[in-house]
Amino acid sequence: MDMFSELTDALIITIISFLPFEEAARTSVLSRRWRGLWRSTANIEFDERFFVRDNVPVETQRVQRLEFINFIRCWPHEDTAELVLRRFRLRMSKPREFESDVQMCISFAISRDVGALELDFSDPTWDENDMENHEPEFHLPMQIGMPPLESLTLFACSFNPALLINLRSLKHVSFGWIAVRMSTLNDLLRNSTCLESLRLKKCWNLEHLSIFERDLALKTLVIDNCNFHRECFAVEAPNLRSFKYSGSVGNFELLFTRHLEEAELDFGSESEFDESGGELLQTLLSSLDCARVLKVYIKCLRNYDHVHQVVPTGEEPLRMQSPLNVRHLILNTALHRDEYWGIAFFLKSCPFLETLTLQMSPPRIFPDYQPPFQFDPSRFWSGNIERLYRCVLRTLKVVEVKGFQGTVNETRLLRYLLYNGRAMQELKLYLSNEADGHGGDRSVYFQRAVFVMGFPKASPNAHVMII
Known part of the structure; x- marks a missing residue:
């Protein structure tokens, strides 16, 4: 039976009013009766971009x-x-x-x-x-x-x-x-x-x-x-409940209660490296210590968020006075060697972390940046007991890599997480749709993802998914 035929026009219009305007307009092709009903929707959106195209004269x-x-x-x-x-x-x-x-x-x-x-x-x-x-x-x-x-x-x-x-x-x-x-x-x-x-x-x-x-x-x-x-x-x-900031690193005095659930930070507008940024950022993170979801990323791939570079600067490498309550950490990163100390800082500062999302993007590297310590990038994520962080050993269950290409730096970090992640349940590799400039495409990325599936795992429950 066609149940819609039994509904009154007023009730159908109520239903249409819950649809996005463009979807409501599409209902006009369903039948002669529906042809004009959508024009009575209570949700009107006149958007020039439905009509005007960008790539035309x-x-x-x-x-x-x-x-x-x-x-x-x-x-x-x-x-x-x-x-x-x-x-x-x-x-x-x-x-x-x-x-x-x-x-x-x-x-x-x-x-x-x-x-x-x-x-x-x-x-x-x-x-x-x-x-x-x-x-x-x-x-x-x-x-x-x-x-x-x-x-x-x-x-x-x-x-x-x-x-x-x-x-x-x-x-x-x-x-x-x-x-x-x-x-x-x-x-x-x-x-x-x-x-x-x-x-x-x-x-x-x-x-x-x-x-x-x-x-x-x-x-x-x-x-x-x-x-x-x-x-x-x-x-x-x-x-x-939710605090989102995009802009330059500044002086923050944020007095929140324990109700904060989500924090989002974007410092992609920074045009130059500033050594004082680390201390300012530490103060900001201390104010957000109760957030369960922390996003540190940028919206525009042309500019790279240098938060991973400024975190460990100053007179001594930064240490959070109290641990962050973050359960889901989202980092926009190229996994460049200059970002290693910043990534390590967040892993160390989030002892209760359950989900780690890495959103891969092109790097924006400051030429005058110097890492706080001399180190061998090839061994940073291996053979160093100081980087056996609590969250990796005890709580980290899900790791997501969005834009996976299987670069050397990606596989180094993933090997470290699988080898030490005793609570790991899922590693999700979302293959990149972008060419890497060296002949790499989705078929190549898939082969590299299959290679990651063979890494030794600390958890017998860890499964690698290729998406």
């Missing part, structure tokens, strides 16, 4: 952008008059060319009492790792009366800070590609007592970061490559 892009605008203009119709929107997203570049259409979209969303409003006018050609500031592409008019929003996202869209005063029901706020002052954030935190997540991406004009509000409900804090006048970060957030 500029004139073709102009035609595609006009098709996108015409699609928007035809959207409001009689079936949406009583629609209450759960989420409305408008994502387009160059909004100044179609300002009246943008105003129409915003008015349409607000008149439907939208719960989550997302306006993204950033240009996909902007470089996220470039510290250049871009003028906002659109200014949100002050005269627009906002509904009781729960979520607000403004990218490359400036606004009057007074607009936030009456938005007391906000739970999620994201600002990107705009100038934001610390006073604006303080007003937001003070007025929006229900705020659970705050995300800042490529924002500038921030003097520093200072968050101290009583009874703060904040659970997620994301700082993504923002431009601060001073790299000073002081945060007291008793309910924080």
